Amino acid sequence: GAGVSQSPSNKVTEKGKDVELRCDPISGHTALYWYRQSLGQGLEFLIYFQGNSAPDKSGLPSDRFSAERTGGSVSTLTIQRTQQEDSAVYLCASSLAGVGRETQYFGPGTRLLVL
Amino acid sequence: DQQVKQNSPSLSVQEGRISILNCDYTNSMFDYFLWYKKYPAEGPTFLISISSIKDKNEDGRFTVFLNKSAKHLSLHIVPSQPGDSAVYFCAASARSKLVFGAGTILRVKS
Numbered sequence: 018g019a020g021v022s023q024s025p026s027n028k029v030t031e032k033g034k035d036v037e038l039r040c041d042p043i044s045g046h047t048a049l050y051w052y053r054q055s056l057g058q059g060l061e062f063l064i065y066f067q068g069n070s071a072p073d074k075s076g077l078p079s080d081r082f083s084a085e086r087t088g089g090s091v092s093t094l095t096i097q098r099t100q101q102e103d104s105a106v107y108l109c110a111s112s113l114a115g116v117g118r119e120t121q122y123f124g125p126g127t128r129l130l131v132l
Numbered sequence: 133d134q135q136v137k138q139n140s141p142s143l144s145v146q147e148g149r150i151s152i153l154n155c156d157y158t159n160s161m162f163d164y165f166l167w168y169k170k171y172p173a174e175g176p177t178f179l180i181s182i183s184s185i186k187d188k189n190e191d192g193r194f195t196v197f198l199n200k201s202a203k204h205l206s207l208h209i210v211p212s213q214p215g216d217s218a219v220y221f222c223a224a225s226a227r228s229k230l231v232f233g234a235g236t237i238l239r240v241k242s
Contacts, residue, residue, distance in 0.1 A: 060223075061232075062229045125175045
């Protein structure tokens with residue numbers, strides 16, 4: 018596609034429920050990243066996929082968070098047993114090769130509100 | 133710990149004047165720096181970048197300066213336009229993942 022797309026654009030859920038957020042990267046980009054932005058904060062790295070390599074999960078805040086990338090393209094970020102502090106904008110980005118000194122292109126984000 | 137800091141939460145500039153946004157970092161391993169611009173309800177949009185081997189990169193109205201010894205970079209926008217009003221994020225990279233500052237809200241008054 019022309020750019021990174023994410024769905025849903027907004028999600029409201031109740032505390033304790035599971036949510037799935039989807040990201041479609043730019044066609045041909047081998048690297049995919051998830052970040053989140055909490056209110057008044059900068060973007061916080063969550064997880065990074067590069068080709069067929071094992072993902073870098075070092076930014077995931079707890080074991081309630083997981084992500085997968087099927088077929089080297091679409092990625093799903095899953096949050097289990099959501100908590101109110103999970104409320105944030107979840108942003109996905111992709112880049113061509115996932116090496117250093119490379120621009121990451123962002124999607125519009127999914128705004129998650131946990132009540 | 134905050135490895136990338138944008139100490140000014142907001143900046144207000146008159147149209148036509150220069151906007152200067154600042155960013156400081158602590159990790160000497162960072163070798164690539166980027167500025168992103170973000171409008172409400174949209175994802176960040178890449179603006180300009182600079183490699184650690186350079187001290188200046190220019191693209192139209194936008195110039196980024198890097199002072200490695202001071203671990204400081206700045207974004208200059210001249211002349212500033214009302215459409216430049218947005219949140220500006222500084223980001224730094226050591227390998228692949230980006231570390232972002234908290235952002236500076238720029239408001240350009242006409």
